[in-house]
Amino acid sequence: MSESPEIAPPPAPPYPEAKLEPKPEVAGEAASLDGTKKKKRKPVEIAVRLVKVTKKFGAKVAVDDVSFTVKMGSVYGLIGPNGAGKTTTFSMLAGFLQPTMGQVEVLGHAPTQVDELRSRLGVLPQDALLPAQDKVGEFLRHAARLQNIPPDKVDAEVRDVLAEVDGKEWYDLRCGSLSHGMAKRVALAQALLGDPDVVLLDEPTAGLDPKVAYEVRQLIKGRKKRCTMIVSSHNLQELEEVCDAAAILDRGRVVASGTISELTAASEEVHFKLGRPPAGVAATGYRDGSGLPLAAIRELPIVKRVEFDEERREIVCYFDRGAPDPRGGAIDAESVIEAVLWVLLNHRIRIAGVTKGRGLEQRVMELT
Amino acid sequence: MNPLAEISLVVQRELRKNLRSVKGIILTALSIFGGTGTALLAVQAFHREFANVSAEEIRIGQQELFTKVYKDPVMGSYMSTAPLSLVFMLELTIWLAPLLIALSSFDAISGDIQHRTVRYWTVRTRRVSYYAGKFFGVWATVSTIVLAMDLCMWIAAIVKGEPAGATLSWGIRFWLVTLPISAVWCAIATLVGSLFRTPILSLLVTLAAFFAIWLFGFAIARGAEVAWLTYVYPNRYDVMLLSPRVENVGGGLGICLGAAAALTAAGVALFQRRDI
Secondary structure, three states, X not given: OOOOOOOOOOOOOOOOOOXXXXXXXXXXXXXXXXXXXXXXXXXXXXEEEEEEEXXXXXXXEEEEEEEEEEEOOOEEEXXXXXXXXXXXXXXXXXXXXXXXXXXXXXXXXXXXXXXXXXXXXXXXXXXXXXXXXXXXXXXXXXXXXXXXXXXXXXXXXXXXXXHHOOOHHHOOOEHHHOOHHHHHHHHHHHHHOXXXXXXXXXXXXXXXXXXXXXHHHHHHHHHEOOEEEEEEOOOHHHHHHHOOEEEEEEOOEEEEEEEHHHHHOOOOEEXXXXXXOOHHHOOOOOHHHOOOOHHHHHOOOOXXXXXXXXXXXXXXXXXXXXXXXXXXXXXXXXXXXXXXXXXXXXXXXXXXXXXXXOOHHHHHHHHO | OOHHHHHHHHHHHHHHHHHHOHHHHHHHHHHHHHHHHHHHHHHHHHHHHOOOOOHHHHHHHHXXXXXXXXXXXXXXXXXXXXXXXXHHHHHHHHHHHHHHHXXXXXXXXXXXXXXXXXXXXXXXXXXXXXXXXXXXXXXXXXXXXXXXHHHHHHHHHHHOOOOHXXXXXXXXXXXXXXXXXXXXXXXXXXXXXXXXXXXXXXXXXXXXXXXXXXXXXXXXXXXXXXXXXXXHOHHHHHHHHHOOOHHHHHHHHHHHHHHHHHHHXXXXXXXXXXXX
């Protein structure tokens, strides 16, 4: 398979084309939980900004000169293998760790400016245990009080957020008696308390069974557009599913960043996964592309280049998005899929699947 | 939300947690039953010993005793009317409070850091409020337990025939004397505890620090050339705090609360800079 074009690392903003609207209350006044108006704040377009941030633990450099920007209203992923610096970056965003160098801003403030960020920043830390002796309701009530939610609204707010994580029956359970999945959802509930503008989620589905993980993903999707979310995760399919954009980290550095579409080259290439070859071709198994109509595909005017990935048994078609399509309109992934499928089916090639781009997982594997 | 409101919320939580946890209940029970029991036994022995001695003779004896103990005739005269059972309780409290403080506070911050529970709080409260809340929380817990011990002792003293007015008057005064002294011990314990991620290590180092301070102030320095070291020992300020002279009480209060404030400020400065 050919080399993909490199995506330039920051400092360029990762996804300038994202056009998500900020929450109304961020742009001006908003009704708070007690019906009073929150203090006026300047409109904020950038939720999170890291500028040349480095974090060292002794001689070890955990995060090295990382810069990226996250716009309001988007869901942004932090991706990378173990030790890539995801959690360290996340911890600096949450104010748990102080950067050795560089600048971290959340909603225009340093993460340690708690009063400015009160109830505007929610954090789900990856491995922070809930206080075992506390009841769930008691823990969340204390968190809500510290967020300055009025005392008469605290209980309703706590019960609402527990219901959102499907845990309204847990109010009187001790945190120490919760299963891993329940504890994770209670931790998620505390991050969502007070409807914050920015929510940081570190491995939100780690260790959860598939059903609960699915529910958490749905919850994150449900919160989309209501707030900005930064999700750190190993689960690339999950990130591809929920994120608008992401930064890929490796050994403490950002190796690529951009919209998910940019990262996966979804707007530049289409992958046709071939099914098991018919009996006549089985002996060669499409070796070196034999038995495949690659020449016919190359002749298609909307296809710029064609490759056959023997290992993955995929035909990869590259195209120039937006270039004029001789049949009318502009070339896009769908028009390429239509034309190439026509050729493949006419040659009785069995198709197992079609994907736009190469998938986040493949992209990460290439970069890290 | 201002820092005082944050501190108030943290203190309320600490009080609830400390007095409701298994550790808190055991410590409270041990303190009340152990402390009060020991004091009562001592009082009983005293009453047996001096059963046939008149009240005036006891007063004179007390005056001589306290003049000798405090090396001050004014103090001797002042303390001569204090119920001896309460004086014994005060000394016992001051003596044992550091142990109670060490056991109450060793995991207040280190436990939160070890399990990273602290991360749920520092996104909602200033670190200075969190730290100060922990300090005031331990202080409030210990003061509450000491008050409970004292209450038991006051009731026992009144039942044994001590005048209720004198018992309550001296009792409250003695309890107030324990507050600034325990504030210093609490500040030391909170500072030491905040430096470690492992509660057991925090406990051991706190106990070691307390023992070193005790050695400085009580054993090594007494009568030696390094007598100035006794000023490090918080319990030595009980004399100033008990004194009938306002300037002495003010001085004792200033030193104890100043030391507690300085230690807490140092702890806050370190805690604000550290990674959690």
